[in-house]
Amino acid sequence: MDVRALETLRTVRSQGGVGAAAAVLHLTPSAVSQQLAALSREVGVPLTERVGRGLRLTAAGDALADAAVDVAVAVERARAACAAFLERPEGTVRVSAFQSGARLLLPPLLTRVAPLGGITVECSDEDVALDDFPALTDRVDVVVAHRPDGAQWPAAGLRVVPLLREPLDVAVPRDHPLAGRDRVSPGDLDDEDWIAVREGFPVANVLGAVATASGTTPRIVHRINDFSIAEALVAAGHGISLLPRFTGGGHPGVRLLPLAGVRAGRTVDALLRPDTAERLVVRRVLEALVAVAAEAAGRPR
Amino acid sequence: MDVRALETLRTVRSQGGVGAAAAVLHLTPSAVSQQLAALSREVGVPLTERVGRGLRLTAAGDALADAAVDVAVAVERARAACAAFLERPEGTVRVSAFQSGARLLLPPLLTRVAPLGGITVECSDEDVALDDFPALTDRVDVVVAHRPDGAQWPAAGLRVVPLLREPLDVAVPRDHPLAGRDRVSPGDLDDEDWIAVREGFPVANVLGAVATASGTTPRIVHRINDFSIAEALVAAGHGISLLPRFTGGGHPGVRLLPLAGVRAGRTVDALLRPDTAERLVVRRVLEALVAVAAEAAGRPR
DNA sequence: ACATCCATGCAGTGACGCTACATCGTCGGT
DNA sequence: ACCGACGATGTAGCGTCACTGCATGGATGT
Numbered sequence: 001m002d003v004r005a006l007e008t009l010r011t012v013r014s015q016g017g018v019g020a021a022a023a024v025l026h027l028t029p030s031a032v033s034q035q036l037a038a039l040s041r042e043v044g045v046p047l048t049e050r051v052g053r054g055l056r057l058t059a060a061g062d063a064l065a066d067a068a069v070d071v072a073v074a075v076e077r078a079r080a081a082c083a084a085f086l087e088r089p090e091g092t093v094r095v096s097a098f099q100s101g102a103r104l105l106l107p108p109l110l111t112r113v114a115p116l117g118g119i120t121v122e123c124s125d126e127d128v129a130l131d132d133f134p135a136l137t138d139r140v141d142v143v144v145a146h147r148p149d150g151a152q153w154p155a156a157g158l159r160v161v162p163l164l165r166e167p168l169d170v171a172v173p174r175d176h177p178l179a180g181r182d183r184v185s186p187g188d189l190d191d192e193d194w195i196a197v198r199e200g201f202p203v204a205n206v207l208g209a210v211a212t213a214s215g216t217t218p219r220i221v222h223r224i225n226d227f228s229i230a231e232a233l234v235a236a237g238h239g240i241s242l243l244p245r246f247t248g249g250g251h252p253g254v255r256l257l258p259l260a261g262v263r264a265g266r267t268v269d270a271l272l273r274p275d276t277a278e279r280l281v282v283r284r285v286l287e288a289l290v291a292v293a294a295e296a297a298g299r300p301r
Numbered sequence: 302m303d304v305r306a307l308e309t310l311r312t313v314r315s316q317g318g319v320g321a322a323a324a325v326l327h328l329t330p331s332a333v334s335q336q337l338a339a340l341s342r343e344v345g346v347p348l349t350e351r352v353g354r355g356l357r358l359t360a361a362g363d364a365l366a367d368a369a370v371d372v373a374v375a376v377e378r379a380r381a382a383c384a385a386f387l388e389r390p391e392g393t394v395r396v397s398a399f400q401s402g403a404r405l406l407l408p409p410l411l412t413r414v415a416p417l418g419g420i421t422v423e424c425s426d427e428d429v430a431l432d433d434f435p436a437l438t439d440r441v442d443v444v445v446a447h448r449p450d451g452a453q454w455p456a457a458g459l460r461v462v463p464l465l466r467e468p469l470d471v472a473v474p475r476d477h478p479l480a481g482r483d484r485v486s487p488g489d490l491d492d493e494d495w496i497a498v499r500e501g502f503p504v505a506n507v508l509g510a511v512a513t514a515s516g517t518t519p520r521i522v523h524r525i526n527d528f529s530i531a532e533a534l535v536a537a538g539h540g541i542s543l544l545p546r547f548t549g550g551g552h553p554g555v556r557l558l559p560l561a562g563v564r565a566g567r568t569v570d571a572l573l574r575p576d577t578a579e580r581l582v583v584r585r586v587l588e589a590l591v592a593v594a595a596e597a598a599g600r601p602r
Numbered sequence: 603a604c605a606t607c608c609a610t611g612c613a614g615t616g617a618c619g620c621t622a623c624a625t626c627g628t629c630g631g632t
Numbered sequence: 633a634c635c636g637a638c639g640a641t642g643t644a645g646c647g648t649c650a651c652t653g654c655a656t657g658g659a660t661g662t
Contacts, residue, residue: 001304001376001379001380002304003302003303003304003376006379017639017640018639018640018641019638019639019640027620027621028620028621028622029639029640029641030620030621030622030623030640030641030642031619031620031621032640033640033641033642034619034620034641034642035619037641037642038619043380043383043384044383044387045383045386045387047383050627050628050640052627052628052629052639053627053628053629053638053639053640054628054638054639054640055639055640059386060382060383060386063382063383063385063386064379064382064383066382067375067378067379067382068379070375070378070379071372071375071376071379073375074368074371074372074374074375075302075304075372077368077371078302078307078365078368078369078371078372079302079344081361081364081365081367081368082344082345082346082348082361082364082365083344084364085346085360085361085364086345086346318608318609319608319609319610320607320608320609328651328652329651329652329653330608330609330610331609331610331611331612331651331652331653331654332650332651332652333609334609334610334611335610335611335650335651336650338610338611339650349609351609351658351659353608353659353660354607354608354609354658354659354660355607355608355609355659356608356609
């Protein structure tokens with residue numbers, strides 16, 4: 001019973017297919033298929049079943065994949081047990097973040113980790129739909145993800161470390177009629193042009209929730225995922241938008257107005273696979289990330 | 302990080318050397334040495350250090366061996382998770398027992414397991430010194446071992462399942478002056494010839510404890526490990542002996558007399574490695590063994 | 603001082619897993 | 633309804649890696 005084969009099974013489940021899993025594992029689909037076949041032969045139970053032109057794990061396969069997580073955790077714990085005897089933690093950690101989170105957190109993270117020495121942090125920005133964040137943990141060690149208030153990550157085989165909660169404010173141009181107010185309520189926002197994010201992305205339906213509070217449907221004229229672009233559009237008078245308080249606000253032509261009457265916000269979490277969460281270097285980086293997030297939330301601009 | 306290499310490290314620790322571990326694992330010492338070298342190279346820490354002409358695990362090696370137990374447990378749990386989807390548990394389980402325990406427990410164990418079908422039980426008798434019982438778990442799945450009152454098994458990486466406690470009675474020939482008594486006290490036993498077990502074996506020092514209760518040192522004339530041989534010698538008038546109540550007593554020429562005033566007994570346990578204890582077939586056999594032991598202790602002859 | 607025991611290094615060989623390619627079944631498009 | 637595309641699975645060939653066998657070095661006890 002090879003740990004690599006178990007890992008492969010786990011990846012096939014999380015990626016939803018042989019081909020996708022092969023891409024993540026840097027293998028050919030054939031190799032993945034052979035590993036599954038060997039594993040199935042060893043335990044004497046079919047682990048996968050064809051459905052359409054893809055496949056799905058059987059109940060036994062699902063149980064084995066669950067157990068595979070524990071195996072991976074135990075193996076990484078073993079590695080960490082030895083790494084504790086090294087004078088200082090060493091290695092490289094891959095961190096990804098959605099754009100606005102990356103702008104807020106990655107620079108201070110790197111400056112905080114640098115003096116530790118020996119730890120290499122590889123950053124990347126990954127903007128994906130809400131449902132696709134967990135699967136990123138197969139390619140990246142620490143995934144900085146965000147979710148709107150109320151949404152929850154699937155608990156299965158995923159470690160979630162909360163970083164910060166960020167209110168969503170209404171961003172208006174400085175010459176807007178509401179710009180002088182110190183806060184606005186949903187009713188003030190009828191008959192406005194909105195700049196929203198793409199469907200399926202984390203804070204897409206927050207705007208809907210705000211609008212239902214005033215009984216109208218918002219008029220969405222643009223769909224921009226990158227908040228800094230949205231901010232520039234707001235400043236230029238092409239509409240108003242919902243922007244996170246700590247991340248946005250850098251643009252001189254934009255005013256951020258707190259929303260009264262509705263609770264609108266998003267939570268930023270770090271997502272990790274349980275096994276990578278056991279790695280010593282990963283834990284060091286994660287600690288730094290938590291500290292950086294606390295600073296960012298406690299000292300908003 | 303291979304589970305087999307971790308297993309090897311664990312075995313080197315429990316067997317106390319490369320050669321012994323190689324014998325247990327059916328490998329050459331060279332292969333074991335190479336596995337350790339590869340493992341050490343992978344974690345970047347020396348796992349073993351030479352001491353005399355043998356070797357010993359370093360602190361890091363010890364920590365890794367501890368973690369290796371958890372890995373093995375997780376792997377076996379994974380196997381069991383799949384085995385649960387098989388219609389009935391299948392496989393072979395190796396059981397060993399010291400002689401008297403084997404005579405008492407193995408026959409009913411086999412008859413109880415047989416109707417389950419698909420489970421093969423391979424029995425062997427293993428009479429070793431008290432300290433050597435735990436190491437047997439590397440070669441045998443379930444080790445039926447015994448220990449005198451007060452002794453404890455080393456907790457490290459060993460699962461202990463108590464089976465029964467058995468008082469030690471004084472065995473005398475039927476024509477002995479004490480044969481008519483319904484119990485004896487230590488003072489009655491001065492000036493007797495004793496048949497004891499070899500030094501280092503489980504109940505060796507019980508006789509000493511009984512003797513100190515009467516202030517004398519026992520006169521040991523024979524050292525016989527097999528209780529049925531000792532029983533035959535007692536019947537022939539060559540001395541008296543301490544025999545376990547449930548196991549002995551089959552010989553018509555011997556009377557068993559309970560000891561008053563001192564608590565003399567032994568405990569019979571099943572010893573398993575934590576990982577083999579997770580195997581489904583092993584658990585089935587173990588359940589049967591516990592039931593058999595309860596019957597044997599509850600219905601003494 | 604020598605024989606013995608134990609762990610380790612090195613060359614040869616066998617097995618195992620991967621890549622590349624071909625095949626089969628299934629699903630959309632015209 | 634056919635055809636093209638996609639996704640998973642077998643097969644041949646190859647490379648790699650781990651094990652065996654033997655030789656070496658160090659430590660022990662007679």
